Amino acid sequence: MADFNTHLMGAAAVSGLAATVLVMSGAAPHQAVIGYFVLGVIGGLLPDIDLPTSIPVRITFATLAVVAGFLVVFTFGRRYSLVELVILWSGCFLLIRYGLFSLLDRFTVHRGLVHTVPGGVGFGLTTTAIAFHVFGASATHAWLCGTFVTMGFIVHLLLDEFYSVDLFGRKLLKSSFGTAFSFGSLSQPVGTAALYLAVVGLFFLCPSPQPFTELVLDRATYRGLTQRLTPGDTWFPGFLRRVMP
Numbered sequence: 001m002a003d004f005n006t007h008l009m010g011a012a013a014v015s016g017l018a019a020t021v022l023v024m025s026g027a028a029p030h031q032a033v034i035g036y037f038v039l040g041v042i043g044g045l046l047p048d049i050d051l052p053t054s055i056p057v058r059i060t061f062a063t064l065a066v067v068a069g070f071l072v073v074f075t076f077g078r079r080y081s082l083v084e085l086v087i088l089w090s091g092c093f094l095l096i097r098y099g100l101f102s103l104l105d106r107f108t109v110h111r112g113l114v115h116t117v118p119g120g121v122g123f124g125l126t127t128t129a130i131a132f133h134v135f136g137a138s139a140t141h142a143w144l145c146g147t148f149v150t151m152g153f154i155v156h157l158l159l160d161e162f163y164s165v166d167l168f169g170r171k172l173l174k175s176s177f178g179t180a181f182s183f184g185s186l187s188q189p190v191g192t193a194a195l196y197l198a199v200v201g202l203f204f205l206c207p208s209p210q211p212f213t214e215l216v217l218d219r220a221t222y223r224g225l226t227q228r229l230t231p232g233d234t235w236f237p238g239f240l241r242r243v244m245p
Contacts, residue, residue, distance in 0.1 A: 043123065
């Protein structure tokens with residue numbers, strides 16, 4: 001199994017590359033792309049929330065609780081008083097840091113149903129629904145948020161599966177091979193069925209994916225990107241004039 005730093009760097013690398021593509025294609029503003037990148041990194045850490053005893057997971061939950069609290073405050077900042085906003089922030093922080101954390105600690109096991117592909121899809125759909133219904137994001141923006149979360153999640157699963165291959169030992173495959181990148185558990189048929197039903201239900205809570213799919217499938221989205229894959233006549237034009245006095 002890959003360690004915390006590997007998951008963090010892997011999710012950051014893939015999310016950073018995807019965010020760079022969005023910037024170069026002009027498909028999203030810079031401020032939004034930074035948010036996508038952060039969500040991708042968070043998604044890369046989510047599969048291990050079923051291991052609440054680890055220090056990285058505790059740090060991640062605390063950070064997530066703080067960030068979520070401020071997102072709520074920023075969303076309702078013009079509507080409520082300072083005292084009401086402090087109450088909202090505190091409630092959101094306590095709900096995530098202690099309420100959700102305690103539930104996961106009680107009802108999940110490491111590398112259980114949370115640590116699966118449909119689990120990652122479910123987290124992405126949840127992010128999409130929250131971005132659209134709670135924070136008033138556009139359908140395209142909401143789906144991009146959810147896509148980055150799922151992308152980071154899948155990167156985590158793939159890294160765990162890759163580390164299940166013993167490249168330097170006598171055995172090619174470790175005993176943990178096949179437990180990371182899974183689509184459910186035959187030993188938990190009821191839980192697996194409930195997970196898939198939850199994914200279907202979350203999809204219907206999300207906005208129409210049509211604007212997002214049109215953006216992704218539109219050739220015009222990538223036309224400018226293909227033209228900028230390699231530099232033109234000169235490398236780093238104007239760079240020296242900006243960094244040199």
